Amino acid sequence: MRTEPDLIVIGGGSAGMAAALEAKKQGIEKILILETDPYLGGVLRQCIHTGFGLHTFGEDLAGPEYAARFIRQVEEAGIGVLLSTPVLEVTEDLTVRAMSRDEGYLELHPKAIVAATGCRERSAGTIAIPGTRPAGVLTAGTAQRYLNIEGYHAGKRVVILGSGDIGLIMARRLTLEGAKVLLVAELMPKSGGLKRNIVQCLEDFDIPLLLSTTVVEIHGRERVEGVSLAPVDENLTPILEKKWRVDCDTLLLSVGLVPETELFQAAGAPVEKNNGLRVDENLMTGIPGLFACGNAVKVHDLVDNVTLQGVKAGGFAAAFIKGE
Amino acid sequence: MEDVIVIGGGVVGCLTLRALASWKLRVRLIEKQYDLASGATMANSAIVHAGYDPEPGTRKARFNAEGNRLYPALARELDFLFLPTPSLVTAFGEEQEETLEKLLARGRENGVEGLSILRGEELFRAEPRLSEKVTAALRAPTAGITEPWSVAITAAENAADNGALLNLGEEVTGLSRLPDGILVTTDKGEYKARAVVNAAGVWADRIHDMLLPHAFSIRPRLGQYYLLDRKVGDLVKNTLFACPTREGKGVLLSPSVHGKLLIGPDAREVSDRELTPTDAEGLRFVRESAARFLREPLPMNLTIRTYAGIRPTPDTGDFIVGKTDVPGFYQAAGIESPGLASAPAIARELSETVARDLGAAKREDFNPFRRKQIRLNRMSEEEKRELISRDSRYAVIVCKCEKVSEAEIVDAIHRNAGARSVKGVKKRVGAGFGRCQAGFCQPVVVSILARELGIPKDQVLYDGPGSEILKGKVK
Missing domain, CATH: 1.10.10 (Arc Repressor Mutant, subunit A)
Known part of the structure; x- marks a missing residue:
């Protein structure tokens, strides 16, 4: 039987690892990180581009390097980690029920919990693009995983909808791997991506960014054969008279990220409009003893800021456990 | 030589195959698509209708009421998801209340049990979020919700466990009469069978016309749906319908067996029988039609998927089930709504007819139970x-x-x-x-x-x- 941890961190990405390390620094001995995937580091593992750690380490690191530094620290600090351990339920009285490949069914009663579950990508289904539903419509993050982890192309002639950072990063990445990125369409009159990404990922590769434009129809029977695009008016309504078709085999979506917080909502924790957990100035949610950090609170542009918030949440959780 | 070949791996074809496999018959299913349940069975309202809607005396009426009664036992045998979920046909005002009375009488004539008309407090206790503008509702407690594709797939699996053969990704290209049966030609080969069952869904008229002069047409119609996050899956306890019109049952609001919320469909005649695109106009119609059921706005921002499904609507108005003028050629065609509810009864009757005609006896070793699926x-x-x-x-x-x-x-x-x-x-x-x-x-x-x-x-x-x-x- 596992001894009861004082602190459980749900999610072993950048936010969760930072929180666990800080709590340990503040004197909390019994800490357990529960991670659904079979590895620590979360989405950083597939972010093989650089741009990580400029603030935290003063260095320009790739995602896996940034994650590796924290994974090493977690190991050195002797923080408990259970991988392949999805959490099934969290309750208002801080009971955590989880399944672990290695330890079976777990019911734990920590003194505090840090929610560090990150975010998910908005899907084609969520934004209800008209047309067919063939293979070849996928989110930028899924394509990134196929390319960087599995070593496979998800498409050769690609249209990207949405100019979020993952979409921009993937435009460059796909181009470098020999795919043709035809264009990036953005519904809004300006891109939500970082300026440096627009320059380095689109402009440097002559990939057009069409603002105030959206995909109005997906074509294709088994595989995407093309998409129809149209400009939108000031109410973001497509002007269908001006639509045109582009032949492509893939539609990549970078249309936003949503905090992954349903586990805590089910326990009664309130969320903001963005689906992020509502937190007070101590990063505590509506449930006493349940703290939150990283993209589960709000989607961050930079991992360094996620780490910073993780450190804070870990500190506040430690103080809570010590009764401060 | 096969005893029976079933053409079509949708819910009707698969259940018929399984029913045939319970007789001493060599049976084979041929499906054009790569997987079972790829046509009308894949995308529909997933409702096992109670049976108050079809006109008494029609095949729809008979098979619907019978099929509905078979579902609980079938779900246990095949281990697919089936949840009894009452239907509420809502009336907005006096004129529509008259329609409810007609449906009630019709349902009773069709042999549907437990029907009642709810009003006032009773109505809002049954469905607390219902719009105050709803004045009465017909409640059908025997209705249910299921996973239509699973009904088909689990039936085919169970049939195959009992020896039936499955040919997937194989298209029937021709049928011709033989002295002792029918020759089935496909894009991969030829099969002789003593009997053939046409359960080809949207293609059933084309299959029919391979052996017989043109007698009916399938006029495929597309219906579009929204699926909403399980966070709002408990918004309604019943499946909510509007009063039916000439165009059909209209847009419904229903919990799904996965705990999500299903909204749809519209209805649009289409020419392509396999492509199922959604369109902005149809989706808007679905949203707007469903909006009046509840007193609060529908949380469309929690949409996780929109999709469309095809329905094999026949131009005859009723299901086409049974023998044809060609000995050994049987049909289950034009099985549009309430086809899902009707399918088990159609399969039972059709298989009995075929088995009797072929002089087959029941198998003692048929195992109706599929190995339990861990969920x-x-x-x-x-x-x-x-x-x-x-x-x-x-x-x-x-x-x-x-x-x-x-x-x-x-x-x-x-x-x-x-x-x-x-x-x-x-x-x-x-x-x-x-x-x-x-x-x-x-x-x-x-x-x-x-x-x-x-x-x-x-x-x-x-x-x-x-x-x-x-x-x-x-x-």
């Missing part, structure tokens, strides 16, 4: 504890949203009528049905399929041939 996400805490202590592979969650484990996926691949594609996995175990729409789990499902089928990842299909997800290795 982690439906287990109690105790059951999960026990399962995982016995087999830790069930703790490896692949689909985070729906909590589907790797072991469940592997099992679904290796059963008879098993999954061979990403969509096949989705249909059988629900991986990818959740709020992230497979963003997280699709790469893992692709890896599992590649490993279990012994193929490279870039040959793994999303659905049919040509739907490869990956386009080759990175250099």
